[in-house]
Amino acid sequence: MRLTFEWMEWTVPTAIFCGTIILTVLAMSVWQTLAPSLERRGFLPIPTTPGDRLFIGILSSVYIFFAWIGLTHFALWILLIIVLCWIFVVMIWG
Amino acid sequence: MEKWPNNKAWFLVLPAFVIVIFSAIIPLMTVINYSVQDIFGPGQAVFVGTEWFREMLGDYRLHDALWRQFLFSGLVLLIEMPLGILIALAMPKKGWGVPVCLVTIALPLLIPWNTIGTIWIIFTRPDIGLFGAGMNNLLGIPFDHTDNWLDAWITVMLMEVWHWTPLVALLGYAGLRAIPEVYYQAARIDGASAWATFLYIQLPKMRGVLTIAFLLRFMDSFLIYAEPFVLTGGGPGNSTTFLSIYLVKIALLQFDLGPGGAFSLIYFVIVLLFSFIFYQALQRVGKGEKV
Numbered sequence: 049m050r051l052t053f054e055w056m057e058w059t060v061p062t063a064i065f066c067g068t069i070i071l072t073v074l075a076m077s078v079w080q081t082l083a084p085s086l087e088r089r090g091f092l093p094i095p096t097t098p099g100d101r102l103f104i105g106i107l108s109s110v111y112i113f114f115a116w117i118g119l120t121h122f123a124l125w126i127l128l129i130i131v132l133c134w135i136f137v138v139m140i141w142g
Numbered sequence: 143m144e145k146w147p148n149n150k151a152w153f154l155v156l157p158a159f160v161i162v163i164f165s166a167i168i169p170l171m172t173v174i175n176y177s178v179q180d181i182f183g184p185g186q187a188v189f190v191g192t193e194w195f196r197e198m199l200g201d202y203r204l205h206d207a208l209w210r211q212f213l214f215s216g217l218v219l220l221i222e223m224p225l226g227i228l229i230a231l232a233m234p235k236k237g238w239g240v241p242v243c244l245v246t247i248a249l250p251l252l253i254p255w256n257t258i259g260t261i262w263i264i265f266t267r268p269d270i271g272l273f274g275a276g277m278n279n280l281l282g283i284p285f286d287h288t289d290n291w292l293d294a295w296i297t298v299m300l301m302e303v304w305h306w307t308p309l310v311a312l313l314g315y316a317g318l319r320a321i322p323e324v325y326y327q328a329a330r331i332d333g334a335s336a337w338a339t340f341l342y343i344q345l346p347k348m349r350g351v352l353t354i355a356f357l358l359r360f361m362d363s364f365l366i367y368a369e370p371f372v373l374t375g376g377g378p379g380n381s382t383t384f385l386s387i388y389l390v391k392i393a394l395l396q397f398d399l400g401p402g403g404a405f406s407l408i409y410f411v412i413v414l415l416f417s418f419i420f421y422q423a424l425q426r427v428g429k430g431e432k433v
């Protein structure tokens with residue numbers, strides 16, 4: 049039996065998407081190992097670690113994406129900029 | 143927060159992590175891939191971008207299934223939590239009644255989910271079922287869960303309550319048994335009523351286990367598939383078509399992998415959000431309770 053992954057039907061956009069998330073998580077892991085961070089409180093209602101903030105940022109971005117797709121017909125690259133800014137804001141001040 | 147000097151023990155998680163890669167992460171990435179393509183067969187896929195997401199987010203049947211799902215989970219929690227607490231309070235505290243009660247109450251939890259659906263089909267059949275025939279012939283109330291949407295909901299709710307209230311009862315009972323006797327003695331000295339004892343001693347002390355019960359019941363009822371699928375198949379009409387039943391219909395019966403993938407991701411993200419919120423609530427309860 050030959051192990052192939054053709055059934056996964058990879059496309060370039062989804063590969064970039066998944067790759068970015070995996071690389072971010074890996075980079076965060078390395079960063080946390082080298083310089084462990086503490087929980088702190090930002091504008092979010094709960095105390096969070098950087099990992100929590102990344103999770104919250106990505107999860108809320110998915111909801112922003114759904115709202116964008118479901119309610120509007122604006123171009124997707126505008127959404128990408130908004131979402132990246134949002135994740136950045138959550139990571140720094142959340 | 144203390145920092146551990148040595149974190150090498152984390153490598154012991156690696157085997158579990160490898161299994162998770164194959165059981166969860168690779169399938170999840172595949173679903174992401176499918177959700178942006180129109181797939182006709184192996185190697186025959188057309189990239190469609192966000193079209194399936196647009197279609198699924200605007201699909202009124204998905205909206206209906208979602209509200210139905212929230213209604214179902216809400217009803218489940220509203221009925222099962224108080225009922226489970228009542229049963230826990232009513233259970234004997236010592237003697238031969240304890241094992242008898244525990245085993246009897248735990249029985250529904252041991253039955254496979256498909257079997258439970260089948261049991262309730264037979265139990266509620268209007269012609270031969272004890273419940274269905276009893277309602278129709280003895281009480282004279284027309285009852286047919288294959289024909290009337292209200293009867294179908296009543297049947298599904300009865301089945302769900304019968305199946306899962308024992309879990310709440312058992313957890314609540316464990317919480318009750320963990321309360322030291324001195325609290326009750328103090329309550330008796332103060333002349334507290336049974337209601338005051340419940341409100342100010344038993345309920346606060348059960349908060350931890352009840353939160354876990356709440357989380358488990360919400361998630362399980364939100365992801366429910368086998369029992370209603372076997373019992374009603376989502377009908378009559380679409381009246382008991384919950385999210386998972388509709389998803390399986392799209393992805394496996396109609397074999398629309400693209401819309402199915404988009405639907406799966408929407409479903410997944412909803413579940414993820416609620417899990418996260420409840421997990422945070424659970425953490426806070428754990429921190430607030432200093433016993």
